[in-house]
Amino acid sequence: MSAPSRWKYFADGIIKENPVLILMIGLCPTLATSVSARDALGMAAAVTFVLVGSNVVVSLIRKVVPGSVRIPIFIIIISTFVTIIDYVLQAYQPALYRVLGVFVPLIVVNCIILGRAEAFAYGHGVFDSLLDALGKSAGYALVMLVMGSIREIFAAGTWFGVAVTPAWFRSAPVLFMIFPPGAFFLIGILKGIVNRLTAGKV
């Protein structure tokens, strides 16, 4: 396979096959953790690690995994990675763990991971699966950053914890945006914008 078409495995994940806005998977943790820019990026970093790990391992063992029990095997692999990350962060990166702690177990139920194992890594080689994992992670991180930034700016008047709005706005911010309805509202608008921009092309 030539280099440009391999690059596609990475690049597709960012817009054309963006996990959240096009594939519409992994929405629950996306809405739940995008309350601030920092939390959103932390979640995206943890997802990247697990997605890369699970895609690579699933791709490595894909030829010996029986089709009828592949889903339980994928789930075991994913939850093992998540638990390892949980222990390792807690032990060696306590500062990062304090920020990420609540999100790490949530990754098990993030169906982007299982979705990519099933739809891509089970049928592709290791290097392609790695590219796919990195691309989907980049697309996920992009959406998380946009949602986390918008919600934090509206609901707290800050961005990455730094005040970016006038004091009068911060004293009475749009708290609605931090609640679940605000998340649904925002993802609806983002999906609308993406549909408009990609109309007829995807």
Add this chain to the structure above:
Amino acid sequence: MLQSKTWIVVSLVLTCVIAAVALSQVYAVTKPVIDGQAADALKASLSEVLPGAADFVELEPGVVWSAKDAAGDRVGIVFKVTPRGYGGPITVVVGVDTTGRIAGLGVGSDMKETPGLGQKAREAWFRDQFRGKSETEVALKRDNGTLDAISAATITSRAVTNGVREGMADYIHYLTSK
């Protein structure tokens, strides 16, 4: 071979065994590190709320500590309360100086309050209000006290203030007892 019944069973068992071995190895390596960090974090959280304290003696296990400075003189007590907030218990560590006034307040990061609302109980402006207050002054303004609540998070604010006040009532006798 891939579709044989035996291999289906064997592959599942094998996956579980490998995962279990990997996890137990990681657990064995990280457990002591995690425990050490929990002990360090406890000491740090105690020192944070009572400036000048260097050594802590446990008076009630996991609840009340007597604090001494580097010279061995008594500088106050530190106690821990876990009032029920909006999303579950909130760990609050309170330092009390020898005059019976609050020297500092720490709110644990493990609470499950609403991000962006109740989580603001960890912010300095909220915690710093407690400094210098005595037991009777610790209450929200709307409960005829002196403290500002976090906007849109009254349940959290009230849980923390009431927890601190009740803790003061329960443990302040340790200041004079020994």
